[in-house]
Amino acid sequence: MSSHSFQSIERMPVSVRTQRQAQQLSFWSRLIGIAAPPSHSWRGGIKLKGYKQLSNATPIIRLPADHLLLTIPLERGRRCAQPCVEPGQYVRKGEVIGRGDANTPWVHASTSGTVQEIGPAFAADSAEPVLAVTLRADGLDAWAERPPLAPPQSVEALVERALQMGIVGLGGAGFPTALKLAGAEQPDLLLINGAECEPFLTCDDRLMRERAQALIESADYLAHLLGISQTRFGVETNKPEAMAALREAAIQARTSVQIRPLPTRYPAGGQPLMIKSLSGRNLAPGARPAEIGVLALNVATLYALGRAALHGEPLVSRVLTLTGDCKRPGNVEVPIGYPVTALRAVAGARADGQLTQVGGPMMGQPLPAPSAVISKTSSCLIFAAERYLPAAKPAASCIRCTRCVDVCPMSLRPLDLYNAAQNQDHASLQALRLDACIECGSCSSTCPSNLPLRDSFRQSKMEMRR
Ligand code: SF4
Numbered sequence: 001m002s003s004h005s006f007q008s009i010e011r012m013p014v015s016v017r018t019q020r021q022a023q024q025l026s027f028w029s030r031l032i033g034i035a036a037p038p039s040h041s042w043r044g045g046i047k048l049k050g051y052k053q054l055s056n057a058t059p060i061i062r063l064p065a066d067h068l069l070l071t072i073p074l075e076r077g078r079r080c081a082q083p084c085v086e087p088g089q090y091v092r093k094g095e096v097i098g099r100g101d102a103n104t105p106w107v108h109a110s111t112s113g114t115v116q117e118i119g120p121a122f123a124a125d126s127a128e129p130v131l132a133v134t135l136r137a138d139g140l141d142a143w144a145e146r147p148p149l150a151p152p153q154s155v156e157a158l159v160e161r162a163l164q165m166g167i168v169g170l171g172g173a174g175f176p177t178a179l180k181l182a183g184a185e186q187p188d189l190l191l192i193n194g195a196e197c198e199p200f201l202t203c204d205d206r207l208m209r210e211r212a213q214a215l216i217e218s219a220d221y222l223a224h225l226l227g228i229s230q231t232r233f234g235v236e237t238n239k240p241e242a243m244a245a246l247r248e249a250a251i252q253a254r255t256s257v258q259i260r261p262l263p264t265r266y267p268a269g270g271q272p273l274m275i276k277s278l279s280g281r282n283l284a285p286g287a288r289p290a291e292i293g294v295l296a297l298n299v300a301t302l303y304a305l306g307r308a309a310l311h312g313e314p315l316v317s318r319v320l321t322l323t324g325d326c327k328r329p330g331n332v333e334v335p336i337g338y339p340v341t342a343l344r345a346v347a348g349a350r351a352d353g354q355l356t357q358v359g360g361p362m363m364g365q366p367l368p369a370p371s372a373v374i375s376k377t378s379s380c381l382i383f384a385a386e387r388y389l390p391a392a393k394p395a396a397s398c399i400r401c402t403r404c405v406d407v408c409p410m411s412l413r414p415l416d417l418y419n420a421a422q423n424q425d426h427a428s429l430q431a432l433r434l435d436a437c438i439e440c441g442s443c444s445s446t447c448p449s450n451l452p453l454r455d456s457f458r459q460s461k462m463e464m465r466r
């Protein structure tokens with residue numbers, strides 16, 4: 001459960017006004033006989049203070065493993081790779097240390113060194129300890145021998161490559177990319193999510209600015225292999241440099257690649273909203289993008305997939321944002337398993353029990369333990385979160401103001417959902433479409449009674465799954 005609240009800076013959502021204007025326009029269009037164009041806009045959402053400038057001004061810095069202890073998670077959700085190394089064994093960077101089955105991505109050593117132990121450890125973004133391999137880095141960062149691998153020439157070969165190179169969704173969900181590719185039934189659109197709509201996060205922004213060419217090459221390869229006619233990158237309008245870099249790189253593309261602006265309005269990067277904005281297609285609750293002809297990937301995932309497919313490189317590092325109350329905010333590329341304590345020193349954050357938020361203030365969570373390590377899905381550390389994320393105020397009774405209804409991007413009725421959740425009324429939760437909730441927290445951050453709406457929906461979903 002969240003112990004903080006990140007408030008919307010705008011009580012009356014712009015989107016509601018925009019929606020009313022759109023309705024009026026549609027009325028007049030019908031009246032004078034003009035067919036209204038398909039709508040790519042969505043209602044709801046909130047304007048948030050971005051805090052992007054804290055960390056987006058400097059280039060990504062690559063951090064070496066030196067002689068640190070790196071603890072590399074083997075487990076994510078219900079999927080766990082089986083360890084295939086033993087304590088005392090020397091491994092090189094890129095060597096397989098955890099082997100997965102047909103649904104579980106493999107895990108690789110993120111530097112060279114000696115295996116110290118295999119056991120439970122906290123990943124920065126997991127609530128419970130997960131199985132992990134701890135390596136003592138030898139400071140050489142020596143790669144294992146990699147036979148030259150040609151880019152896969154069939155979807156099946158790419159699926160196998162993605163699984164064996166450990167590629168997962170880096171936007172937060174950590175879903176195996178191989179399974180997404182395997183389930184992509186003849187998509188005609190490749191949508192790349194570069195929205196990065198959460199405040200504070202700038203790792204995708206810097207990746208797009210600095211590695212635009214590699215991103216376009218990956219998209220080009222993927223579209224060509226899958227026979228996709230059109231690729232669209234969606235980037236929030238608050239990232240003009242990223243958009244410009246992608247547009248320049250896209251000139252060289254062999255396939256059709258467009259760079260499209262997304263509204264700077266949270267949660268513009270939520271999957272159904274991003275798809276709606278970029279294609280006009282509606283993703284029904286519980287449906288997969290493949291069912292509407294879409295393959296959707298986050299920019300960092302596309303980058304990792306490109307490294308694996310075009311260069312035979314396993315996923316052994318990621319870019320993450322260090323921000324908040326620290327002396328050296330910015331973006332760093334770190335080996336997977338890097339300790340958060342070491343990143344605290346890199347960022348010049350206080351070493352005491354300062355609160356640390358992992359991920360963004362809206363969808364992230366507090367660091368589960370001081371000993372936690374960076375996993376493939378850790379995108380951001382916000383230090384001194386209490387300064388930016390004030391402690392949640394006591395909840396009062398619902399005053400039925402319906403602000404939560406106005407801002408919900410999925411057109412739900414959070415106040416009614418909350419009542420049903422409080423009463424553990426699962427039938428009503430189903431009827432009110434709890435399954436469509438994307439847990440964005442727009443309702444909670446707008447509620448004047450400080451009701452923990454989103455947290456109660458998360459809890460109810462878990463209970464209903466059980
Ligand atoms: S839950 Fe909060 S925002 Fe929604 S109607 Fe009640 S008081 Fe208003």
Ligand code: SF4
Binds near residue numbers: 410414439441454
């Ligand atoms: S009900 Fe769900 S989707 Fe709607 S605003 Fe709240 S958290 Fe977001």
